[in-house]
Amino acid sequence: MYTKRNYNFWMTFNWSRRPFIIxxxxxxxxxxxxxxxxxxxxxxxxxxxxLGISVAFYLGFKNNSSYDRTWEARKIWGGIVNGSRTFGAAVNSFIQTGDKSEDLKIRQRLIYRHIAWLTALRYQLRLSRDWEHHEDRVKGLYSPIVCEVYFNDIDREVSNLISDEEFQGYKPKANIATQMMATQARELQALHDLGYFDNFRHMEFHRLIAEFYADQGRSERIKNFPFPRQYASVALWNTFVFTALLPWGLLSIFSEDTDAWHIWLTVPFSGLITWVFFLMEKIGDYSENPFEGAYNDVPITSISRAIEIDLREMLGETDVPKPIAAVDGFLM
Amino acid sequence: MYTKRNYNFWMTFNWSRRPFIIxxxxxxxxxxxxxxxxxxxxxxxxxxxxLGISVAFYLGFKNNSSYDRTWEARKIWGGIVNGSRTFGAAVNSFIQTGDKSEDLKIRQRLIYRHIAWLTALRYQLRLSRDWEHHEDRVKGLYSPIVCEVYFNDIDREVSNLISDEEFQGYKPKANIATQMMATQARELQALHDLGYFDNFRHMEFHRLIAEFYADQGRSERIKNFPFPRQYASVALWNTFVFTALLPWGLLSIFSEDTDAWHIWLTVPFSGLITWVFFLMEKIGDYSENPFEGAYNDVPITSISRAIEIDLREMLGETDVPKPIAAVDGFLM
Amino acid sequence: MYTKRNYNFWMTFNWSRRPFIIxxxxxxxxxxxxxxxxxxxxxxxxxxxxLGISVAFYLGFKNNSSYDRTWEARKIWGGIVNGSRTFGAAVNSFIQTGDKSEDLKIRQRLIYRHIAWLTALRYQLRLSRDWEHHEDRVKGLYSPIVCEVYFNDIDREVSNLISDEEFQGYKPKANIATQMMATQARELQALHDLGYFDNFRHMEFHRLIAEFYADQGRSERIKNFPFPRQYASVALWNTFVFTALLPWGLLSIFSEDTDAWHIWLTVPFSGLITWVFFLMEKIGDYSENPFEGAYNDVPITSISRAIEIDLREMLGETDVPKPIAAVDGFLM
Amino acid sequence: MYTKRNYNFWMTFNWSRRPFIIxxxxxxxxxxxxxxxxxxxxxxxxxxxxLGISVAFYLGFKNNSSYDRTWEARKIWGGIVNGSRTFGAAVNSFIQTGDKSEDLKIRQRLIYRHIAWLTALRYQLRLSRDWEHHEDRVKGLYSPIVCEVYFNDIDREVSNLISDEEFQGYKPKANIATQMMATQARELQALHDLGYFDNFRHMEFHRLIAEFYADQGRSERIKNFPFPRQYASVALWNTFVFTALLPWGLLSIFSEDTDAWHIWLTVPFSGLITWVFFLMEKIGDYSENPFEGAYNDVPITSISRAIEIDLREMLGETDVPKPIAAVDGFLM
Amino acid sequence: MYTKRNYNFWMTFNWSRRPFIIxxxxxxxxxxxxxxxxxxxxxxxxxxxxLGISVAFYLGFKNNSSYDRTWEARKIWGGIVNGSRTFGAAVNSFIQTGDKSEDLKIRQRLIYRHIAWLTALRYQLRLSRDWEHHEDRVKGLYSPIVCEVYFNDIDREVSNLISDEEFQGYKPKANIATQMMATQARELQALHDLGYFDNFRHMEFHRLIAEFYADQGRSERIKNFPFPRQYASVALWNTFVFTALLPWGLLSIFSEDTDAWHIWLTVPFSGLITWVFFLMEKIGDYSENPFEGAYNDVPITSISRAIEIDLREMLGETDVPKPIAAVDGFLM
Structure with a gap:
């Protein structure tokens, strides 16, 4: 996500100069x-x-849909923020063993596993997909495929949060985040069986877990179901057809003019209009996949960190990590 | 669902070349x-x-609505994923008979029936409807009508999940999936009556069943209520009227030119514009019915499999089936 | 609802030929x-x-809103399906008198009253309103006004479902469906007081009743609050103004041509464009009121029947009614 | 709300003739x-x-938003209907003192206060706001400001529903409806403390109160937050700029004609196009504020009356008020 | 928020005259x-x-999205109003210590902390962000950055609501409002442990806290995630490209005229069209950030005050603060 008021003209142009030049x-x-x-x-x-006006409509429809995907992705992660805070407040008020230090230990364990879940989810969401813009991935932030590097990255981040044994148990599973949350559910049942909270409170915890599963599943839906490629392709090929006819059409206009050299204006004019149309085409295209690990991503790293800070502060910790800062105006 | 970045030009063109040629x-x-x-x-x-601009608007409205149908269908199945995971976590934590192996047996039975329900729902949704594109059905995947083949297909898939006796009981019913879920509800009540979980937990199970019914009903709504045919037909006939007038109008333009042979440009130009308009018309048309068993379907087979894997892994099984892979870029 | 792929051209044209001829x-x-x-x-x-392009926008807005009304109506009735199935599953698992045949009797009574409620609601929704298209009502299916015929029709359909005494009690009431549901609520409280289910289960029943009231109220909202007539009228009069100016404008174009007889082309061309614009106007107009008892209605008779079948099959009945079939491609 | 099929042409024209004449x-x-x-x-x-096409887009956006406001307002009041019926059914089944006549007295008191709340809310919503169309208020129906007349009107309507003492207690409060509902909440707690219903049922009542507060707050949101004036003003001034340039532009077209008198056609043509554009501008403008006490209002008086009838009939009353009828096709 | 019917023409023009002049x-x-x-x-x-028509579409899309942001912000704060009233009614009915004056003290403490939370949230939301319009901030109302002034402002407002000790505890925290609500949760658990209300009621309080967290998080989502800058920038640069070509294009039109001086009309005409397009561009731009402390903000100060009045009146206080009044037609 870009955090300055506007991309300046040359930044915009540089990013999209290919259609202009072509x-x-x-x-x-x-x-x-x-x-x-x-x-x-x-x-x-x-x-x-x-044709141009019709294509512009179609691009409008596409931009709208892409924007909705980005905005929904942000809403889902907003939902994770809200659920996490409620979970934090519930953990800190509901769980009562009668022993303050035991209370703290249990609360910590639950909240740390929650942060581990956030981490795993974040990594899973930034694995790469066939339809994404691999050329725009921010280098080195996330591994594009499931491999040893990928597991090491997650392990490094969660090693202070869950036991190594627990983490190793997740590695062979198809979906680490899903199984982490299932562990959370089992542990909450066990704590209830120990009498640390009653049925009413257990059910509230259960509903929070249902909510986290829902938000995880919604993120995965946006990740795994691209803007339907048939719609995207029609946008691309329609723009292509329009811009392919463009200079031939401009010729007829410029050749009406008496000044013969005017015919050469076809060239820059063609470039400019081609650029405007492909700019509108690309801007949607590059906002379709809000978790592809690229600069226009919904900033899930930064959101996860903010959740971590809030939850740790609720536990009374003072040595909390810093918020993620934007780099060159980009927040990940 | 297509999983590559774009349909290439010739793929797109081939699929839609009829209006061009006509x-x-x-x-x-x-x-x-x-x-x-x-x-x-x-x-x-x-x-x-x-006329052309007005028709382009109308097609924009139609494309928007068709897209909404596909996207809603994906959301519903995303909801089934989320509910299923919550159900899995609940089954694995809530049910306690006091005997671990009995626990596992009951949990398995509930989860396996859930997977059977997914299977039945999936088959029901891919029966064919009058308004669907039968010519585009993927061959052999699903039976288009209720017949012996249809029951055999379902039977083969659910035979490891529920008893044959139970399955035979469903066959005469109008809606197998509905009755499966009703059985699930009755079994949960029976388990509660045996004291394996209390009222609080039973009510959570009941709400999950309500949610599954809701998601099933939403899928059936999209399946059984097409994009209203009056709107679809007006899109078709409007495009038809516009493209029927098109070459006569182009004639007047090309005949203004001094070069007499220019008149022949009417032909390719007509083909091209006809193609662009019908492409926009068809793209919506072919995304209206996300469960018709064709290539642009929401990939419910693949989603069901992913749920099955997650739920079996929650039960601790390691011998789980593989995820469904895309074939030639298509995921079903 | 029309169930074939497309209205054919002459069907579409016939339905809308008036503006063409005028x-x-x-x-x-x-x-x-x-x-x-x-x-x-x-x-x-x-x-x-x-003017034409502006009017086309406006019609696009109107078509969009009308479509949303139809689609929302279908969603609401989809919601009734889902709630009814959940109700069926709940009735069949929650109610336990200790005596199987008594269980069945009570379950039947509740489910039959539910079907009676569906019937009453369906009849109420198809009474006619001032702003509806009375000329398009399907003959004989529903009485347009509250009269003896109306009560007889309902009575005939519910006589096997509730006692005549109960039905007579509803007749003087302003809203039969509302009072039926209130009876259901009172009966559930009485059954609870008899100890047939506990508080937890009673509250679930209560929430289902709240849901049925919500879906009933939503249907009535769409029934009783038309697409605001000021918006509809502006669409009509704008289309009228545009088409009234149309032939005068076409004259100026055709009179530019050298062939004098071309002036006569104004006539068919006028007819055609007038037809396209009024077709777009009418298509929204005729989809605004999804419960007016006409061919484009949401098929609530067929949906109600499907619910009835599912619920009866849950009770174990085998002698269930057949699904409603489409007649000439129309499903009511 | 207008209840006939269409405003006829002269009604529409009369209402909007100013821009035509100007x-x-x-x-x-x-x-x-x-x-x-x-x-x-x-x-x-x-x-x-x-410019004209751009302005038409912008007006389309504005009309869309205004329509959404009206439709949302109707949805909210539909929600009040549904909640009220559920409340009625709950009051009539849940409350059991053991003494039938005492039951009825308590049920009546709760339901009458609910109707009083509807009345107060209705009056509050029809106080006037700076941005509303005061010139279109229906005369005498509602007081535009908080004054003695206003309190007398409410008092007259609620005097049979709550005690005068209770009403006097509300008068100094900033928001009468809010405080009425708070009284309802306190009374329900007191009834629970008397043992007339248990915790489960009390919590359902509490959630209904939360719902009524939500619907009240949603109505107030639409009442108190107009369609943002910056957007509305841009629509107005853009239409103004376009129509100010219009006759100068038409001049150039008509002066191309050989018939010199054609220049005078600029005048009616200007009037007509100005009228069409301002009609589209005004139609949104006059549907923005669905509670301003004017003819296009959501008919909250009529809806409140329908609720009152249903609730009284649930209490078994037979002497219920008549539904509100439309006057000259307008329902308030 | 502007509260008069329309910004007058010169107000609108003055605000946006830069593009006209340029x-x-x-x-x-x-x-x-x-x-x-x-x-x-x-x-x-x-x-x-x-190009112009395409840019107008794109601006339409942008205006729509910006409007949705403002409207959603208002909806969220409407939700806070509704939740707060329900909270007030619940606090006043549910909490019973057996001692009326103790009841009042506890109710006051909870409600006052709630108002303090509103205050903190309000201040946090009006800190400035990189992408906001700093030049339009209303002077002196809110501190743009976290600094001593900022804490003093909050302290001054909450000093009558919570103890100074409590406030000092919040100062080092990353998110004051979040931690205040966590304190509320802990206090409610403590009150429950003292037996002042039971589990049922505690859970309702807990759900209200979840709701407040949700509404806080939704506000922060709109605050912290701007309308994606890539979309905003394309709107800006497209408008720029169109208006840069504009006078060259107008030249060709005016030079067709026989009157040579007509060429000079290019200048005012260019200014005017440039102004209309940038007006549409700016109007969305200035409504994107509804919490930036500028004149088009959602009036959260005024909404918070209204909540405060309602809640204090529920406590029986008569010495309540006045509603916030609009200044020069602007309500903050």
Whole structure:
């Protein structure tokens, strides 16, 4: 997530200059041919204009849907924040063993496993998928595939939170976060059986676990079900068709002018309009996958850290980690 | 569901080439008549352009609604994932007979029936409906009608999960999945009556059953209530009217040009614009029915399998089935 | 609800041919006057085109809202399906008198009253309202007003479900369905007082009743609060203004052509564009009221029947009614 | 709320004729100047057309948002209906003192206070706000400000429902409805303390109170937070700018015609397009505030009455008030 | 929030005059060059018009999203109102120590801490963020950064509500509001342990705390996650590209006219269209951040005050603070 007011023009342009350049290079021979030969290659502008407006609608629909995906992803992680705080407050008030230091130990264990779950979920969500923009992954932050590096990264982060034995038990499982939460559920039942809280409170804990599963599952839904590729592809190929016809249509307009050199204006104009359309196409494309480990991601690392700080402070800890800061205006 | 970044151009084109070809064939005699006779058949472009923009709006509305249907279907199955995990965690913590092996047997029975319910639901959802695209069904995956093959398919998949006797009891019922869940409810009451869990926990189980019924019913709503055919038909006939007028309008534009051969450009241009409009029309049309057993389906087989793996791993099983893999980029 | 893939062209056209014909008849004298007199009646096309695009937007907004009404109506009835199944499962597991045949009798009584409630609600929803399309009501299915026929129809359908005495008690009430559900609530309290289920289970029943009231109220909201008539009227009059100007504008375009007879093309062209715009106007208009007893209704008769079948099968009945079948492709 | 199928044309036109007339009066001297002087005042049409389409989009966005406000308001009051019925059913089944006549007295007291709350809320919601259309308030129905008349109106309506002493206690409070509901909560606790219902049932009552507070608060949100004035103002001023440029642009089109008198067509045409645009602007504007006491209001008086009838009939009363009828097609 | 019916034209214009002036200044030399040199600098209008319409779509999408952010913010704070009233009613009915004056003291303590939480949340939400419009902050109302002034402001407001000791404990915490609510949770558990209310009621309190955490977290989500800057930047740069091409395109139109002086009309026309487009761009931009301490903010100070009044009146206090009044039509 970018945290400054606007991407400046050159940043925007640099990121998206390919279609501009290709637009120029494509229009150049067309203009040249028209200028140096006698043959009229031009196409009438009117139908191309209807095409352009239709494509702009379609891109609007796509941008809307992509934005909804990003915004929903942020909502889900907002939900995780809220559930985690409620869980923290519940753990700190509901659990009573009669022995303050035992209370603290149990509370810590539950809250630390919760932070471990956040960590595992975060890593799982940033594994790479076929339809994502691998070329834009922030280097070194997350492993793109399940491998030894991946497990080491998670292990390093959770080693202070759960026992190594517990972690090793999760490694062969298909979905680590799911099994962590199941452990949490079993432990809560065990604590209840020990009489540390009653049925009413246990059921509230159970509903929080249901909520965490729901938020995890919602994140995974956005991760695993891309903006349907048929819709995305039509956006791409429609933009492509429109911009492919563009310079031929511009020719007919510029050739109406009396100044013969005006024909060359086809080239920059083509580049510019091609750029604007592909910019609108790309901006949606690059916001479709809010967990791909790239710069426009929903900042789940930073959100997880904020949750960790709040929960540790509820436990009375003072030596809490610092919030994640933006680097060059990007917050991950 | 397609899992690669984009359908490539030829894949897209091949899938939708019919309107392109028909567009060509329709425009050809029109251009020829105009060229070889003296009569001016052309229609003015301006009103056709207003028509085109209006039709593009309407298609935008249709695409939006179709997308919402697909996305809602995915959300519902995401909800089934979340509910199933919570159910798994609850079954594994709440049920306590005092005898570990008895615990496991009961837990298994409940979870296996849950997987059987998923299977039955999945098969029911992929029976065919009048308004679906039967020509695009993936061959052999699902039976299109209720018949012996259909029952055999389900039987084969659930034979390890529920007793044959139980399965035979479901066969005459109108809705197998509904009755399976009702059995689940009766069994939970019986287990409660045996004292294996108390009222609080029973009520949580009951609410999960209500949730599963809700998600089943939501899937069936999308299955059984198509995008209203009056809206779909207007999209189709409007696109048809626009593209039928198209070559006559293009004639008037190309005949303004001095080069007489330009008139023939009407033909490819007609084909192209017809193609773009019908592409936008079809893309929505083919995403309306997310459970029709075709390539753009929400991948419910794969989702069900993922649930099965998670639930079996919660039971401590290690010999779990593999996740469903995409075939040629398609995940079912 | 129409259940085939598309309304065919002539079906669509027939249903909406009035604006086409009026468009023709209106344009004819205009073209004739222009042709046979020397006076130029034409209006410039450009502003009319801006008007047309603006009206197309507005119709898009209206179609969207109408569709949302239909879809919400279907969602609500989907909710009734889900709640009813949960109710069925609850009734069949929760109620225990200790005597199996007594159990069955009570369960039957509750479930039959539930089906009676569905029936009453269904009839109430299909009474006619001032703003509905009375000319399109399916003949003989439902009485349009509260009268003896209306009560007889309901009585016939519920006579096997509740006692005649109970039914007579409802007749003077303003809202039969509401009072039926209130009876259900009182009976559940009485059954609880007899010790047939405990507080936990009673509260679940109570929440289901709250849900049924909510779904009933939501249906009534859509029934009783039309798409605001000010918005609907503006759509109508805007389309009217646009199509009234249309032939005058087309005149100016066709009179540019050298072929004098082209002026007559104004007539079919006017008819066609008028038809397309009114088609978009009407399609929303005829989907606004999903319970008006007409062909595009949400199929609440068929949904109610499906619920009845599921609930009776849960009771173990085998002599259940058949599902409602579509007639000529229409499902009510 | 208007209850007929459509506002007829003249009703619509009369209501919105101001912009038409001003459009005429504004265009007249412009056309005259152009006709009688030699100076060409015309502006080119093309950029004005882009402006027109852009403004039409913006109005579409505004109409959409206004409609959402009205529809949400209706949903909220639908929610109040549903909650009230559930409350009625709960009051009539849950409360058991052992003495039938005492039961009835208590049930009546609770339900009557509920109707009093509806009345107070209704009056509060129809106090006037700075941004509302005061000129359109239905005369005499509701007092626009808090004053003696206002309190007398409420007092008259609630005098049969709660004791005068109780009503006097509410008068100095900032929000009468809020305090009424708080009294309801205190009374329910007192009834519980007397043993008339147990904890389970008390908690259901408490959740209903939470729901009523939520629906009250949602109504107040729509009442107190207008469609943001910055968005509304931009719609207004954009429409204004477009229509101010309109006749100058039309001049350039009509002056192309050979018939000199055509220049005068600028005048009616200007009026007409100005009218269509301001009609679209006004229709949203007049649906923004669904509780302003004007003709397009959500009919909360009628809804409240329907609730009152249902609740009284649940109590077994037969002497219930009549439903509110529409007056001249308007239901309040 | 602005509370009058419309921003008047000059207010609107003044606020947004920069693009108008820059539009003028930018077009002036272009028109001059064209007039005084022989070179034709003009660009054809048609493609610029397609660009304009596409940009207008994109701005529509952006305005829609910004509006949704503001409206959601208002909904969240409406939720806080509703939850707070329910909390007030619950505190006043549920807590019973047996000693009326002790009851009052405890109720007061809980409600006052709730108001303190509202205050802290309000201050936190109005700290400034990188992407906000700092130039528009209302002076002196809120401190833009965490500093001594900030703590003093909060301290001053909460000093009558919670003990100084309690407040000092919150100061080192990352999120004061979160920890206040955690204290509330702990105190409620302690009160329950003293027997002042039972489990049922405690759980209702717990759910209210979960709700308050949810509403706090939702506010923070809108505060901390801006409208994605990539979307915002594309809106800005697209508008910029369109308006940069604008005067060159207008030149070609005005130079068609026979009156040579018409070329100068390019200048005001450019200014005007530039202004309309940037007005639509800015209006969304300035409604994106509903908690930035500027004039279009959701009025959280006023809402908090209204809650405070309602809650104090529930406690029976008569010496309650006045509602916040609008200043110059602005309510904060």
């Amino acid at each position: 637009g120029l290079l494509y229009a150049l021979p067309i203009a040249a041919l028209n200028h140096f030969t006698e043959i009229d290659f031009s196409l009438p502008w009117q139908p191309i204009s209807v | 567009g060509l064939l329709y425009a050809l005699p029109i251009a020829a008549l105009n060229h070889f006779t003296e009569i001016d058949f052309s229609l003015p472009w301006q009103p056709i352009s207003v | 468009g023709l008849l209106y344009a004819l004298p205009i073209a004739a006057l222009n042709h046979f007199t020397e006076i130029d009646f034409s209006l410039p096309w450009q502003p009319i085109s801006v | 459009g005429l009066l504004y265009a007249l001297p412009i056309a005259a100047l152009n006709h009688f002087t030699e100076i060409d005042f015309s502006l080119p049409w093309q950029p004005i057309s882009v | 539009g003028l200044l930018y077009a002036l030399p272009i028109a001059a060059l064209n007039h005084f040199t022989e070179i034709d600098f003009s660009l054809p209008w048609q493609p610029i018009s397609v």
